[in-house]
Amino acid sequence: MNELHDASPYQSATTAEQFAAHLAAVRARIAAACARAGRDSNSVRLLPVSKTVTAERIRLAVAGGCTELGENKVQEALEKSIALADLPLRWVIIGHLQRNKAKFVARFASEFQALDSLELAAILQQKLQDENRTLRVLVQVNTSGEASKFGLEPATVASFIRELPAFPRLEVRGLMTLAILDGNEARVRRCFQRLRELREQLRIQIRAEGLIGIGMDELSMGMSGDFEIAIEEGATIVRVGQAIFGPRALPDSHYWPEPAAH
Numbered sequence: 001m002n003e004l005h006d007a008s009p010y011q012s013a014t015t016a017e018q019f020a021a022h023l024a025a026v027r028a029r030i031a032a033a034c035a036r037a038g039r040d041s042n043s044v045r046l047l048p049v050s051k052t053v054t055a056e057r058i059r060l061a062v063a064g065g066c067t068e069l070g071e072n073k074v075q076e077a078l079e080k081s082i083a084l085a086d087l088p089l090r091w092v093i094i095g096h097l098q099r100n101k102a103k104f105v106a107r108f109a110s111e112f113q114a115l116d117s118l119e120l121a122a123i124l125q126q127k128l129q130d131e132n133r134t135l136r137v138l139v140q141v142n143t144s145g146e147a148s149k150f151g152l153e154p155a156t157v158a159s160f161i162r163e164l165p166a167f168p169r170l171e172v173r174g175l176m177t178l179a180i181l182d183g184n185e186a187r188v189r190r191c192f193q194r195l196r197e198l199r200e201q202l203r204i205q206i207r208a209e210g211l212i213g214i215g216m217d218e219l220s221m222g223m224s225g226d227f228e229i230a231i232e233e234g235a236t237i238v239r240v241g242q243a244i245f246g247p248r249a250l251p252d253s254h255y256w257p258e259p260a261a262h
């Protein structure tokens, strides 16, 4: 991890012009991947991920063209949303959520991409009711088989989504995953394929069982290091941090705490 980080291919951006250039470069790579896959480039949404980036630098990124931001820690996202309340931004929580933080998500987030328990769904439903809000939601799936990853086992998702119509404040729209981080392209691709295959099964189930209000159009998969593979495998949302904001100070393991830290 550290070796990879030391040789980071990512450039830091510190002006609005640099952010605009990084966004344009990522968009061009998205368009090229879409062309290779015979897809319309409008079918992929670029979600910039601003974890560890200060509110001041986010301001420049917004001037450069960012309109929504993904964050993996609620507390950090909440503080930034307050500091940047004058900007018309959409906040998307993409990391594991502890139950005691659900009230914050209900208050300011537009979307939550890491739903992984019914207990959390019930708490979010209650807090969203209190706030008179709704929340777009993706179900996080562990497609890599790594014990250190959050997300539901693929085999358990069918019974999970069957329960979600009970939480009408959650607008379920699809699935999210993190691929294996070992850099082996075939294994990374397999994770993305697994998520797409699961979505097809769930679509059939949703129709067959008449599950009300549960959508399965979105596949949030792919990050700076693997988003082109994800697009080739059907991603509709790519979550890109370092290719826009530059390298992070610490290796990924620091930002993805082990599930034992629940």
Ligand SMILES: *Cc1c(COP(=O)(O)O)cnc(C)c1O
Pocket: 049, 051, 072, 094, 095, 178, 222, 223, 224, 225, 239, 240, 241, 242, 243, 255
């Ligand atoms: C940090 C993060 C990303 C973005 O990773 P980059 O390497 O910065 O592109 C995507 N998804 C999740 C869940 C993250 O925590």
